[in-house]
Amino acid sequence: MLPKAKLWLGLVVAALTLFSTNLQAAWELNMTQGVTQISRDTYDLHMQILWWCVAIGVVVFGVMLWSIINHRKSKGAVSATFHESTKVEIIWTVIPFVILILMAIPATRVLTEAYDSSESEIDIQVTGYQWRWEYKYLRQDANEEEVSFYSIMSTSREEISNDLPKQEHYLLDVDNPLVIPINKKVRFLVTANDVIHAWWVPAFAVKKDAIPGFINEAWTIVEEPGIYRGQCAELCGLDHGFMPIVVHAVEQEEYDAWYAEKQEQARVTREMANNVVTMSEALENGEQIYARNCVACHQAAGTGLPPAFPALAGSDVVNGDLRANIDLLINGVPGTAMAAYGRQLNPIELAAVITFIRNSFGNTTGDLVQPADVNTILQEAQ
């Protein structure tokens, strides 16, 4: 084949590949109408202001285009001499002002509704971390088992690096979705533990900044069961693009069953913290926890991204004193991206991940840490 023909063939193949990978993608043009009263009101506001803009644009650009076509020198146009008119200036000051008032009225009404988070039936504390969300259901009764969990992106690093095909909900899937009942007023108490994040679910028209030291309020009443996806909307560092939000809105009975199961899980986890684990269990569990929590900074091979994110392979800390290593994991390193995982992982997970890093990436300490040991350290710290 001639080199030129080869080049063209290559281009055609490349173009076909490009289009075929995009077949699954939607040509979405507009804002979602969502599944709540507020989201539909917001959509209506959006369309209303959009149509005003289109109308004004048609008039203004229409006059301009007409002038460009007709008042050109090449057509023999001679310029007029008028150059001011107070009357005209007043007209085109007043008309936009009136339009603005017409827009401000419904906008004020919707905003007032969106800000009324009173009389909620379920309260959920949403905490942003680099780079995961924590959901904690506030209890009515302090003796109840508390439901609280982390929600982390479940898309694999191999999909991101193009080593595996991308699944349907690429970058928009999590391990533990938030579950809420439909037709109940759910209030979100939004905060953050490190930098500023923003919790956003387009279908609810809820976007609230998660700010360390502050608790912001937002609320929703979802009307249709379904899975709703969103993303962190405020730049929060390295993996800002990889902390999605998934909300399952379900019928009340399903929610109650899920909630009871979560409470049961919490109880079991608390009790299992006293069980003795084997090396292979710990390594297997630890690898998964590492992949979910640590890999963004410390990398799959433990090489890190120095200098901000140190390597674990051959690290002095990981190969050094065990107690110091556990303390560092529990308390984090203030002033760096290393978070205090004592609050984020349970003792079983903490023990497993310590065991994993101390026996992987060429590290060969042979240490097997038990959940009970970590639990003791956690209790000492309190």
Place this chain on the structure above:
Amino acid sequence: MSAAHDDHHHGPAKGFTRWLYTTNHKDIGSMYLWFSFAMFLLGGTFAMVIRAELFQPGLQLVDPNFFNQMTTMHGLIMVFGAVMPAFVGLANWMIPMMIGAPDMALPRMNNWSFWILPFAFAMLSATLFMEAGAPNFGWTFYAPLSTTYAPETVTFFIFAVHIMGASSIMGSINIIATILNMRAPGMTLMKMPLFVWTWLITAYLLIAVMPVLAGVVTMMLFDIHFGTSFFNAAGGGDPVLFQHVFWFFGHPEVYIMILPAFGIVSAIIPTFARKRLFGYDSMVYATASIAFLSFIVWAHHMFTVGMPIAGELFFMYATMLIAVPTGVKVFNWVATMFRGSMTFETPMLFAIAFVVLFTMGGFTGLMLAITPADFQYHDTYFVVAHFHYVLVPGAVFSIMAATYYWLPKWTGHMYDETLGKLHFWLSFIGVNILFFPQHFLGLAGMPRRIPDYALQFADFNWISSIGGFLFGASQLILLVVVIKCVKGGKKATAQVWEGAQGLEWTVDSPAPYHTFATPPDPKLIHAQ
């Protein structure tokens, strides 16, 4: 004898020292413009990296950390290195010639305010080669991401911002002093060209807000190095305070980048419509109103931080009000074109594109002002599309229009009109392919500042990237046009354009090294 003596002192010096020691407003204007163009190419290169990475889903070229460095550096370099110095360069060149002054009021400070800039940007850019990497917290550098969690190079960034701020403040003091003190007899305030008016108002904005920027980076410096907790909640500080202070600078800053553009377009449209600008007085008042309003709208950048509803409403209403004076300006430009006798040379093409595309950016700005709708738009590609529409086919197109418009006056040669028009059309098409689909991306839910995206965003992203490469490559044509024009070309007359009005067109082309050493004849000064 005396003439020879004068020539000896008043011609430019030879070699590099001419540029290093110069106090001549034209030399300094040229340096600002070249510097700005260099920064435009550098910031543009960063943008190409961003668009290349976003061409397809998945991470192909860069890691997320470097991607964040690119978005940050792109924003900083374009705002502080490309757009602002370009306007200062145009001000240096044109304001003295427009008001019949021999030079800027404070020529030595003028030299100083230019020459500190290359050092600031060298320092900022050098962070790319440092171990910790360049700033990666976005050009808005929200704390605590930019303080507690920042790479060590943040200190270089802070120092660079201080120097840029000092340069801007000196530049604006100079411009105010020149306009208020050095106008030729007969050049009353209400006879000044609108470019002079808009720059006068811009200079006041700069003096008002650059110290605020200096303040906020100094507070960051103290938080990072001296143990204070201005923005650290754990120490009793307030991360939202950062945003209030930053946007109190930041919102006037966006008008700093657009008001001189209004002045340029108000000069070009009457020239090529061969008709006086419609509503000169209302243009001046509208500019002043926009400048005033710019100080009371800053928190519309922060509708989602959880302000009380009274605050949300105040900032929504105030922001919507800006549409009124901005609308007046657009209507006046259209009324100037209406029943004119138009020709469409390159400057006019860029000016018309400015009016249309800037207005589209204005429309999306109005949409963003509607607080509940902003909850959906905020921090998405809709915002990216909005501010790029006002900044690229807005501010940048006005700078290009100005370059083509005054290039014959600067060089004494006509530029290559065919290449100029080619540059315009490729830029116009490229910029719309680049930014228009980003509206759709934002509405469909794509957050800004992400290195990788969900599959439903794939189509518009690759289209946008293609537009980006086209727009980026087209800018090299401008470089060719300018170099060709400096080297030679058809001799330009003093008047250059048939319909041009104003003192700058009464001096030879190229403009002599010194103009208006004696004030112009007051009869030459016409109402605008």
